[in-house]
Amino acid sequence: MTSTPSPDWSTLAAPTLADIEKLAAEAFARLPPEFRALCEGVVIKVDDFPDEETLAEMQCETEFDLLGLFRGVGLAQAGATLQTGQFPNMVWLYRRPLLDYWAEHDEKLGHLVTHVLVHEIGHHFGLSDDDMYGIEAAAE
Structure with a gap:
């Protein structure tokens, strides 16, 4: 059995917002074409934390409770057509909660x-957890 050499952790910095954006873009590109087609026009944004309004709305106890969030009108909802003045559908990924979760789990x-990307999009498009796990597996 060969082992992969460990990175030199003493020289590595925490992933930046741009690093998480790149991971999200790469993940999105690996999703099955039919799933990506459902996502036409979805904007993926990365922030360090959710804003105070979002934390209150989602009833979060701390700023680390939310890893991601979909904002918009999903295909499963009536009136999925973009209306004048309506913001585009957006998926928010929150870097610091993601990194905290990552540090605590294998x-x-x-x-x-x-x-997180698949589940935020999938729930708003009316997909079941089984559907989302299948999409996730296809993207690996």
Whole structure:
């Protein structure tokens, strides 16, 4: 059995917002074409934390409680057509809560970003958890 050499952690910095954006873009590109077609026009944004309004709305106890969030009108909802003055559908990924979760669990960061991305989009498009796990598996 060969082992992969460990990275030199003394020289590595925490992933930046741009690093998480890149992981999200790569994850999105690996999703099945039919799933990506459902996402036409969805904007993916990365922030360090959710804003105070979002934390209150989602009834979060701390700013680390929310890894991601979909904002918009999903295909499963009536009136999915974009109306004048309406913001585009957006998926928010929150870097610091993602990194905190990653540090506490035995999971690769790229897998975690893919998981959160698929689930935020999938729930609003009316997909079941089984459907989303299948999409996630196809993206790996």
